[in-house]
Amino acid sequence: MTVERYPHLKATDPEIYDLIQKQSKFEASTLKMIASESYAIENVLEACGSTLTNKYAEGYPAARYYEGNEYIDEIENLAISRGKELFGCEHMNVQPYSGSPANSAVYRALLKYGDKIMGVPVSDGGHLTHGWKVSFSGQDFQQIPYRPNQETGRLDMDEVREIAKRERPKLIWAGMSAYPFKLDYAAFADIAQEVGAYLVADIAHINALIIAGVHPDPVPYCDVVTSTAHKMLRGPRAGFLMSKIEDRYHEQYHPESKWNLAQLLDRAVFPGLQGGPHMHAVAAMACVFKYAQTPEYKEYGAQIVKNAQALCAELEALGRPIAGGGTETHLLLLDFRKEEFTGKDAAKALAKCGIIANFNMVPGDTRSPFKTSGVRLGTSALTSVGMKEKDMKKVAEWIDRVCTHINDIDSVAPQIRAEIAEFCSGFSFPGTNA
Ligand code: DSN
Secondary structure, eight states, X not given: OOOOOOHHHHHHOHHHHHHHHHHHHHHTTSEEOOTTOOOOOHHHHHHHTSGGGGOOOOEETTEESSSOOHHHHHHHHHHHHHHHHHHTOSEEEOOOSSHHHHHHHHHHHHOOTTOEEEEOOGGGTOOGGGTOTTSHHHHHSEEEEOOXXXXXXXXXXXXXXXXXXXXXXXXXXXXXXXXXXXXXXXXXXXXXXXXXXXXXXXXXXXXXXXXXXSSOOOTTTOSEEEEESSSTTOOOSOEEEEEOSSOTTHHHHOTTOOOOHHHHHHHIIIIIIOSSOOHHHHHHHHHHHHHTTSHHXXXXXXXXXXXXXXXXHHHHHTTOOBGGGOOSSSEEEEEOTTSSSOHHHHHHHHHHXXXXXXXXXXXXXXXXXXXXXXXXXXXXXXXXXXXOHHHHHHHHHHHHHHHHTGGGHHHHHHHHHHHHHHHHTTSOOTTOOO
């Protein structure tokens, strides 16, 4: 059945309607391989487009500053209870507008200006908000960097321990945007305990893998866990926070405060950093938390990794090296250090052919972050529309053809682009009738 989408936009704002349609068709006829993207489920799209966008609800359930929030309270309570059940955490806050605001709330709740934090630099696969110099997090706090080994591409936890013991940070981030291997949260927790630091996991990139049980679970080990809802999770563009109710180091850092860890986080989100929560996004988060408890979702999480590993194997068989030699997650880094072309050249050529990814540094990269020697590829979006290992073989062949023809890409791009569009037409993309 074809559903007429956006009839009012179509009738009264054709410019925006056309652009939305074009973007939807683009996303349904190309290979979405940006590792942080996926396709939100239909329930999420509907909740995001609902009347909930109208309502102001400063505060928390049963403690609002505006009237008329009875149903809003029920929605937020549902999101929290579903989220707590899904992740097995003691406390959840579903109000952060996105991942960066969630991480900002952690700083505001737990640290003082100038405190030391340990995080991975963006150039080595970390996130902007883990202390990178151009972000508030690197300007207001002192980043003590730790990095994956430049040869193996893997974190060396002995080295992480040495740095932590030497620098005594107040907070350690565990979580990255371009790291293809599993994280050892138990080892991170030992280190954090040894130096008296808060341990915060940022699971924005890997939450569905944790739900599926194919990546270690940080919740038992970390003081706080932060996440977005829109990457592989398939929810709205929003963030959330999980924590213990009490914490081991709280008295050491906040002896003057009467608030426990969960209360400190809540107060940092509202009123510390934000005003009214985006209730359409909170409702959509409740929807995805429900869907993520189904067996189908757990299969999806496991299939993401199988697809990434199949893609790695196919690319390596075609002579395309992968940084670190493989993946245990949803992403892999094509390693072009030995090529004359850069990661940026490759990302642009891939996009011309309908493979949408981003250029990225790889371990041991000697090129600038504006050119790089790598391309980051993710399999979450392709997996979410039902692609399997056999499809990864085709994807690898297209990637290889693009790389082979990188200097005469215009001669092959229309053909590859058409083949990919034809291939995509065999799958169903939420939110589009294309
Ligand atoms: N921008 C995201 C990514 O691509 O990894 C991180 O927030």
